[in-house]
Amino acid sequence: xxxxxxxxxxxxxxxxxxxxxxxxxxxxxxxxxxxxxxxxxxxxxxxxxxxxxxxxxxxxxxxxxxxxxxxxxxxxxxxxxxxxxxxxxxxxxxxxxxxxxxxxxxxxxxxxxxxxxxxxxxxxxxxxxxxxxxxxxxxxxxxxxxxxxxxxxxxxxxxxxxxxxxxxxxxxxxxxxxxxxxxxxxxxxxxxxxxxxxxxxxxxxxxxxxxxxxxxxxxxxxxxxxxxxxxxxxxxxxxxxxxxxxxxxxxxxxxxxxxxxxxxxxxxxxxxxxxxxxxxxxxxxxxxxx
Amino acid sequence: xxxxxxxxxxxxxxxxxxxxxxxxxxxxxxxxxxxxxxxxxxxxxxxxxxxxxxxxxxxxxxxxxxxxxxxxxxxxxxxxxxxxxxxxxxxxxxxxxxxxxxxxxxxxxxxxxxxxxxxxxxxxxxxxxxxxxxxxxxxxxxxxxxxxxxxxxxxxxxxxxxxxxxxxxxxxxxxxxxxxxxxxxxxxxxxxxxxxxxxxxxxxxxxxxxxxxxxxxxxxxxxxxxxxxxxxxxxxxxxxxxxxxxxxxxxxxxxxxxxxxxxxxxxxxxxxxxxxxxxxxxxxxxxxxxxxxxxxxxxxxxxxxxxxxxxxxxxxxxxxxxxxxxxxxxxxxx
Numbered sequence: 001x002x003x004x005x006x007x008x009x010x011x012x013x014x015x016x017x018x019x020x021x022x023x024x025x026x027x028x029x030x031x032x033x034x035x036x037x038x039x040x041x042x043x044x045x046x047x048x049x050x051x052x053x054x055x056x057x058x059x060x061x062x063x064x065x066x067x068x069x070x071x072x073x074x075x076x077x078x079x080x081x082x083x084x085x086x087x088x089x090x091x092x093x094x095x096x097x098x099x100x101x102x103x104x105x106x107x108x109x110x111x112x113x114x115x116x117x118x119x120x121x122x123x124x125x126x127x128x129x130x131x132x133x134x135x136x137x138x139x140x141x142x143x144x145x146x147x148x149x150x151x152x153x154x155x156x157x158x159x160x161x162x163x164x165x166x167x168x169x170x171x172x173x174x175x176x177x178x179x180x181x182x183x184x185x186x187x188x189x190x191x192x193x194x195x196x197x198x199x200x201x202x203x204x205x206x207x208x209x210x211x212x213x214x215x216x217x218x219x220x221x222x223x224x225x226x227x228x229x230x231x232x233x234x235x236x237x238x239x240x241x242x243x244x245x246x247x248x249x250x251x252x253x254x255x256x257x258x259x260x261x262x263x264x265x266x267x268x269x270x271x272x273x274x275x276x277x278x279x280x281x282x283x284x285x286x287x288x289x290x
Numbered sequence: 291x292x293x294x295x296x297x298x299x300x301x302x303x304x305x306x307x308x309x310x311x312x313x314x315x316x317x318x319x320x321x322x323x324x325x326x327x328x329x330x331x332x333x334x335x336x337x338x339x340x341x342x343x344x345x346x347x348x349x350x351x352x353x354x355x356x357x358x359x360x361x362x363x364x365x366x367x368x369x370x371x372x373x374x375x376x377x378x379x380x381x382x383x384x385x386x387x388x389x390x391x392x393x394x395x396x397x398x399x400x401x402x403x404x405x406x407x408x409x410x411x412x413x414x415x416x417x418x419x420x421x422x423x424x425x426x427x428x429x430x431x432x433x434x435x436x437x438x439x440x441x442x443x444x445x446x447x448x449x450x451x452x453x454x455x456x457x458x459x460x461x462x463x464x465x466x467x468x469x470x471x472x473x474x475x476x477x478x479x480x481x482x483x484x485x486x487x488x489x490x491x492x493x494x495x496x497x498x499x500x501x502x503x504x505x506x507x508x509x510x511x512x513x514x515x516x517x518x519x520x521x522x523x524x525x526x527x528x529x530x531x532x533x534x535x536x537x538x539x540x541x542x543x544x545x546x547x548x549x550x551x552x553x554x555x556x557x558x559x560x561x562x563x564x565x566x567x568x569x570x571x572x573x574x575x576x577x578x579x580x581x582x583x584x585x586x587x588x589x590x591x592x593x594x595x596x597x598x599x600x601x602x603x604x605x606x607x608x609x610x611x612x613x614x615x616x617x618x619x620x621x622x623x624x
Contacts, residue, residue: 130308134601137563142597145585146316222433229435230582252439263436270431
């Protein structure tokens with residue numbers, strides 16, 4: 001008995017304190033729960049609904065929510081519940097992909113900027129200042145309009161707008177890591193700069209970047225949907241939530257369910273990410289948590 | 291502090307130069323052939339050559355950039371493909387509506403966001419605090435276009451207490467134009483019917499637009515207040531018998547608001563971005579709706595003119611915020 005207790009106590013002590021604290025945060029757990037439910041629903045879409053998300057059925061157009069169509073149907077009779085489930089894969093996946101892309105590119109640029117320093121650093125940081133001079137949605141809109149209205153370009157536009165945040169973050173971390181003894185030793189041994197960045201700098205700057213990624217995904221999901229709403233993202237008949245609302249809002253005074261349900265899922269998903277992000281911030285930034 | 295201000299001003303010059311460079315790249319370099327976009331796919335080679343020459347696209351790229359810069363300095367953003375009018379004239383026409391909406395949303399975000407933040411901090415870990423926190427997370431998670439739709443459905447369709455969009459009812463005459471801001475013009479001309487009606491139309495879009503920023507501001511005020519309330523000078527003040535409103539507003543809030551100023555500046559930029567969506571939902575005849583209508587026509591001069599104006603406004607607001615920050619912060623002032 002006492003051995004079991006001791007083992008349990010050791011196991012408890014060896015649990016990563018970050019995860020331990022996160023699990024103790026009810027709001028973060030709520031966020032994780034919301035996202036888990038949405039993800040499960042989207043993965044189980046073929047089991048939960050027998051409808052095709054893109055198949056047109058004019059006879060049943062604008063059917064209100066009922067036992068047959070839980071969230072009603074759209075202007076060409078497609079089942080909105082089914083489209084939301086399939087759209088979840090796209091909306092959440094796209095949000096995560098955008099932030100991961102911006103995070104990877106921004107971190108590498110930031111590490112190079114911080115490590116190399118001098119004129120290269122000045123040039124990179126001034127270019128980032130240029131991007132930051134625009135309100136993010138306005139610039140994303142201009143870039144997406146320039147590249148052409150489709151989902152891939154919308155993703156690219158949002159990634160471009162988000163890169164400077166990661167560049168600044170990684171640069172600041174690199175400036176601190178650069179002065180550490182192990183980096184100085186590597187320089188003394190004549191290891192080339194690109195290898196020092198790859199093997200010594202990047203692994204040491206990646207933690208704050210991962211935290212920023214967790215804070216940013218909710219925002220990216222909303223941004224992709226907003227561009228979709230403005231007609232600059234996914235194009236119909238793609239079941240992306242923003243694009244669905246973009247078409248649905250024209251009919252919403254008579255058929256409220258059309259834009260209301262995709263919007264509700266968008267809100268819940270964004271809330272889920274933000275609750276997790278808030279939990280992460282609470283743990284890592286004691287000032288904000290107080 | 292003078293050195294700091296001089297450095298900040300020189301940065302503004304650089305950033306504005308950067309803004310022109312970026313809008314130039316977006317409008318002249320990336321889209322391929324702007325002449326082709328203007329005349330359409332069916333135009334013959336001769337027409338294309340003519341348009342390219344008229345637009346100066348047959349010049350070296352740096353010449354094109356300086357021509358573009360010269361045009362911008364003269365307020366020439368080109369001709370709108372959709373309206374066939376100079377973009378600057380269109381933007382000037384629609385600017386007052388956007389400014390009026392963003393101003394009221396900004397005011398509401400401050401008036402409601404700051405007290406919520408203070409209340410959350412003072413009543414930490416109570417029901418008030420939890421409610422404030424949930425309110426702010428919901429705020430940053432709500433898509434503006436969705437809250438707009440829900441607002442219209444609830445307040446217009448179901449309750450019938452607020453209008454669904456526009457700046458005025460059709461049967462109400464617009465006030466005589468002085469500034470283009472209906473509320474101000476109505477007051478200046480004593481047109482009380484227009485004042486009442488324009489305020490009535492402002493309520494819903496203002497609430498929808500300000501919600502997310504209100505959440506951001508209240509969150510920042512809460513964090514700053516908690517930090518300040520934990521400091522020693524507050525404990526000293528308490529030990530000296532100072533408490534209640536004097537301690538809260540005179541001693542704590544003044545210092546807590548200093549870091550909030552930066553967030554407020556960023557919020558203003560987000561409001562400008564959010565206005566694009568809000569104006570579309572509420573049929574608000576501002577620059578945001580103008581640019582969304584232009585997107586459908588791929589009207590690049592209009593899109594880039596709007597982007598440039600908004601970026602310049604954002605840079606200026608951030609400059610003012612930073613200068614205010616320097617003035618408010620005694621550590622920098624000294």
